[in-house]
Amino acid sequence: MSEAALSVEEVVAGYVPGVDILRGVGLRVDPGEIVTVLGPNGAGKSTLIKVVAGLLRLRSGSVRLFGEDISSLPAHRMMARGVGYVPQTQNVFAKLTVEENLEMGAYVNTRAIRRGIEQAYALFPDLQRYRRHAAGRLSGGQRQMVAIARALMLQPRLMLLDEPSAGLSPLLVGHVFDKVREVRDIGVTILIVEQNAKAALAISDRGYVLAEGQDRVTGPAQELLENPEVGELYLGARRGLA
Amino acid sequence: MAQYIADGIILGATLALGAIGLTLTYNILRFANFAHGEFLTFGAYFALALAGVLSFGPNLGSLTFGWSFLLVIVLAAALTAGLAILLDVVVYRVLRRSDVAVALVIASFGASLMLRNVVVFIWGPQPDYYSRAIAIAHPILPGVRVTTDEIFVVVLAAVLMVALHLFLTRTRMGKAMRAVSDNVLLAQVTGVNVANIIRLVWIVGGGLAAVGGIFYGLTVQLIPNMGFNLILPMFAAAILGGIGSVYGAVLGGLVIGLAESLSVIWIDPGYKPAIAFGLMLLMLLVYPSGLLGERP
Numbered sequence: 001m002s003e004a005a006l007s008v009e010e011v012v013a014g015y016v017p018g019v020d021i022l023r024g025v026g027l028r029v030d031p032g033e034i035v036t037v038l039g040p041n042g043a044g045k046s047t048l049i050k051v052v053a054g055l056l057r058l059r060s061g062s063v064r065l066f067g068e069d070i071s072s073l074p075a076h077r078m079m080a081r082g083v084g085y086v087p088q089t090q091n092v093f094a095k096l097t098v099e100e101n102l103e104m105g106a107y108v109n110t111r112a113i114r115r116g117i118e119q120a121y122a123l124f125p126d127l128q129r130y131r132r133h134a135a136g137r138l139s140g141g142q143r144q145m146v147a148i149a150r151a152l153m154l155q156p157r158l159m160l161l162d163e164p165s166a167g168l169s170p171l172l173v174g175h176v177f178d179k180v181r182e183v184r185d186i187g188v189t190i191l192i193v194e195q196n197a198k199a200a201l202a203i204s205d206r207g208y209v210l211a212e213g214q215d216r217v218t219g220p221a222q223e224l225l226e227n228p229e230v231g232e233l234y235l236g237a238r239r240g241l242a
Numbered sequence: 243m244a245q246y247i248a249d250g251i252i253l254g255a256t257l258a259l260g261a262i263g264l265t266l267t268y269n270i271l272r273f274a275n276f277a278h279g280e281f282l283t284f285g286a287y288f289a290l291a292l293a294g295v296l297s298f299g300p301n302l303g304s305l306t307f308g309w310s311f312l313l314v315i316v317l318a319a320a321l322t323a324g325l326a327i328l329l330d331v332v333v334y335r336v337l338r339r340s341d342v343a344v345a346l347v348i349a350s351f352g353a354s355l356m357l358r359n360v361v362v363f364i365w366g367p368q369p370d371y372y373s374r375a376i377a378i379a380h381p382i383l384p385g386v387r388v389t390t391d392e393i394f395v396v397v398l399a400a401v402l403m404v405a406l407h408l409f410l411t412r413t414r415m416g417k418a419m420r421a422v423s424d425n426v427l428l429a430q431v432t433g434v435n436v437a438n439i440i441r442l443v444w445i446v447g448g449g450l451a452a453v454g455g456i457f458y459g460l461t462v463q464l465i466p467n468m469g470f471n472l473i474l475p476m477f478a479a480a481i482l483g484g485i486g487s488v489y490g491a492v493l494g495g496l497v498i499g500l501a502e503s504l505s506v507i508w509i510d511p512g513y514k515p516a517i518a519f520g521l522m523l524l525m526l527l528v529y530p531s532g533l534l535g536e537r538p
Contacts, residue, residue, distance in 0.1 A: 055431070079432055104417065104429070105432055240325075
């Protein structure tokens with residue numbers, strides 16, 4: 001088997017001592033893939049992505065990026081290793097301008113600012129118009145674009161997206177996910193955690209369903225969409241996928 | 243009237259330099275540092291000690307000091323920045339991990355008392371002056387007389403504020419500082435080592451406070467209580483301008499300085515400190531985000 005872009009093994013983690021949110025999670029993302037982690041509220045999706053991003057220390061298990069163990073790296077070292085993380089909420093510097101937000105994306109390698117900004121405007125032409133606006137003044141969709149563009153400034157190997165559809169209208173959700181696919185097409189491997197299963201699986205290669213801190217079901221995206229067991233785990237009811 | 247305005251601007255320059263550090267620590271470290279006034283006091287007294295050993299050359303024009311005092315200011319600011327970092331390492335850093343948010347504020351009260359008494363212990367309780375020379379006030383406008391020292395204070399304060407503005411908007415570290423103040427988690431994710439930025443906050447805040455203290459020593463006098471007496475007007479300035487906003491702190495400092503100075507035209511000078519608080523309360527009641535603060 002070829003080397004995984006990201007491999008998470010037997011990860012146990014939590015915020016409060018003695019309370020584990022993740023209880024032995026494993027997953028694998030191959031280079032060039034889009035993989036989505038689904039699951040109901042409280043399943044540990046955000047916790048999982050925080051562990052990968054270095055924002056939360058794991059209690060046991062391992063996280064490997066292209067074979068290299070990054071389990072104990074703090075968050076501020078991740079950007080230099082090629083991990084771009086887009087948090088769910090407050091994912092832009094609200095008081096900084098759009099262009100300053102992008103510059104911050106290349107904080108650890110300021111020589112890459114020019115090239116990164118050119119790439120950002122090529123991918124998100126709308127942003128150029130708002131480059132001198134405070135990012136906090138933009139609409140939710142535009143902020144999401146700024147956040148993704150910021151995470152891409154240093155050509156990461158892996159991009160982590162935490163609920164990219166949160167708070168967006170259905171039309172914008174489609175637009176954001178189209179952009180995510182474009183990002184993959186320029187060579188970035190992508191891990192998404194999402195509640196909006198349909199929209200995320202539509203662009204994903206594979207998916208995992210997380211429940212009660214463990215990965216329960218995995219498979220190609222299309223299969224997961226049709227798997228009734230997923231619906232049960234996910235919604236705890238027979239209502240099909242949201 | 244014009245004279246009071248001039249005096250208000252001079253006091254405002256000192257308050258503004260102090261309020262900048264206060265607003266930065268509030269915004270980035272999320273607590274009101276009541277020991278910040280002692281950074282002004284220590285800055286002023288460090289300069290007094292340094293001026294005793296580092297005094298050379300003639301006085302510059304009609305200033306009461308020579309070139310060597312500029313070196314003294316830089317060194318005193320550096321020592322004060324060091325003191326601020328030391329205080330952070332010994333006291334605040336440990337308490338930041340605590341869940342009790344008010345612990346930091348109360349600890350800063352304690353640190354303030356302790357530092358103030360260290361000043362009394364080393365330099366004594368009596369007032370001091372940098373120079374026994376008499377500063378002669380010159381008329382600069384009809385009805386306005388200021389000393390050359392006072393002009394120096396206002397000009398250097400303005401230069402420092404422009405420098406701070408350029409630092410915050412043009413440099414990598416300055417932008418990182420604004421980024422951390424905006425969103426700590428996101429700043430970490432973009433690769434900013436927050437511990438370095440916290441050190442930078444103490445360096446900038448402590449250094450500017452020291453200069454503010456030296457200005458007070460030059461234009462008024464040095465007493466161990468000086469920082470303590472200035473801390474509340476500085477808080478008033480920071481809140482008036484909008485807590486967290488560096489530009490608001492500068493504006494707030496000037497407004498409070500002017501208000502305190504002008505108030506003596508109409509009311510007994512003994513009530514002067516009440517003016518700052520009156521303004522602060524009024525601001526909190528009618529416009530709680532402050533003049534230049536972020537509206538929620």
